Amino acid sequence: MEYSSNYLANMCGFHRCRPNWLQSCASIKWFTACYGVTSLLTSSLSMYMVSQITTIERQFGFSSTRSGQLMACNDIGFSAFVLIASYSANKVNIPRFLCLSTILYGISGILCSVPHFLHPPQPLGADVNRTDTQLRRSLNETRNFSAHVQTQSDGTGNSNSGTVALALIAIGMVLQGVGKAPRSPMAGKYLDDNTKPRETGFYMGIIQTLAIFGPAIAYGLGGLFSQVYVTLEPVEIHPRDPRWIGAWWLGFLVFGVAAIVFAVPLALFPSSFCATPKVAANRAPREQCCRRTLKDVIGIFTSSYRTLRIREYSLLLVANILNVIGYSAFMSFAPKYLEVQFNMPPWTSNVILGAFGIPAVCIGTFGGGLLTRKLKLTPSRCSLVMFLPQIPCLILTFVTMLLYCDxxxxxxxxxxxxxxxxxxxxxxxxxxxxxxxxxxxxxxxxxxxxxxxxxxxxxxxxxxxxxxxxxxxxxxxxxFDNCDKLWWVVAVNFVGTVLGASVMMPSFIFNLRIVPDKLKSMSIGISSLAISLFAFLPGPVIGGMLVDAACILWTGEGDARGSCSFYDNSALRNNIYGFGISCRAGAIVLMAVIVCLTWHMDKWPGRKHKAEVDFVYESHIRGQEDALVAKDAAL
Structure with missing residues (x-):
């Protein structure tokens, strides 16, 4: 009998270098801690782009539509590789693969900062040291004080700089998506294989909690770096000046380098903490592998068809896509919306979103999870828990639309x-x-x-x-000294975000239980892929188009049109919230249909008792524990 692993394979280290002092870290707790830090950094890097949209547009002359396309590149990379990564989870050394994916994340962040070094903006200090002869020329000439802002908005004045920056940032965002693809499926499998069944959710909860704070850090550091001028030189202009360009590239560099550094410890963890070696499987003939692969492909399509045939599941999938696409379109340009509507510098909008938006999501998600644990959710109750918060969310969106400054x-x-x-x-x-x-x-x-x-x-x-x-x-x-609507908007949005996020866990439970047990993993996979392709991917692009539609003045003209200089605030508000209201209204209609379909359902498909709904995999977990006890008794 040939073994696929030995004693060294269960020890921390690399190749033959596995010192004894390092073995104190050979536990799932240390892996959770190391991987949690990398999750914090990668989620921060993913959200940092949103916090710097206005600054990047101003330096390179991007329209908001172009910025939305850049953000969508992340989901292009993710959608292209998520199924491959999930399929490969059983065939690779997961800690080392996660290390490589995190390093790829770091490289993507550094790559996104490269356009600043290739095409740096003209230092303002050089203009300060010049004589003011040009500024004192006759105003009958077309050269005047505002000529400098045109140079800044075009980056360096070279039309190629925007194209190069667009290409590099797009490649960086695609690499981010590729690096993100294996993280959730592989980390979940590694934890599930190396912990007791009841502990998997606990460790995943720690990782997810750390990841949730990533956007808060991104907005916080984004606000800090937005107060530093892009060239890092001391300048006399302030962040409210339309010519101000914050040091957007610093965040990409900091998060990118940190991700690479903290990724290295992941490679030192073993492929498994199990002490008992696993028996290596004999290699099947090539013809048998081909037939098995073909059978797996057919099985994927068959399972997908069977899953999508379930009416309640398909209706909820479309409803979730509508909700997420509206949310994604708004959140991709939320900092810019606050800047324009309330005439605030970029750093202020980032601080507000980090201080209020992210905690609201955390509270809502935790509240929804607590609700699913306390309530004995039958299909009818679960559909009601998903449906009822949608109505006040829609009303609060209308209220927010009416709160604005002139x-x-x-x-x-x-x-x-x-x-x-x-x-x-x-x-x-x-x-x-x-x-x-x-x-x-x-x-x-x-x-x-x-x-x-x-x-x-x-x-x-x-x-x-x-x-x-x-x-x-x-x-x-x-x-806007006479406008006090900002904090009303923040308060109403906070409540609406809490209510909206509270639906996430009941929706997850409904997706998981409305399908037969054999289709559970397929239901989650289809939902993740569909929301990524049809919501997170087009959401930023649609949001950018809605923002651009409200523009009054552009930098440049014709084909050389750059970023927007001045917006119609009413049109911007109506475009953003109008789209969100339409999406949420459509989702409410579909969820109302789900409530009607499940009104008389007192148990989930395939379950005999309606009380058997307290935890997601409770019956599965108990079955595995009973099997282990029986096996020990037999031995």
């Missing part, structure tokens, strides 16, 4: 359309169309320093402005 008003620009640009306050001036809003001390916004009648100044302060009583203006739109 559109920023620009002097002499009543219509606020790109084909009706404002005239300078003095009729004898000719100003360019480059948009660089400035704020006067009396709270009046001007299209640019030229439109305010300014003839002197630096890039940080404009003086001798004939149209302003104080004679000077500062860059950026005036603050």
């Amino acid at each position: 559109q920023p008003r620009i002097h002499n620009w009543a219509q606020q359309r790109s084909n009706f640009l404002p005239a300078p306050c003095g009729g004898d001036r000719i100003c360019s169309n480059n948009f660089l809003p400035v704020c006067a001390g009396n709270g009046v916004n001007y299209f640019s320093p030229c439109h305010a009648g300014c003839s002197e100044g630096t890039h940080f302060k404009f003086t001798n402005c004939t149209c302003v009583e104080t004679g000077e203006v500062s860059p950026g739109l005036c603050k």
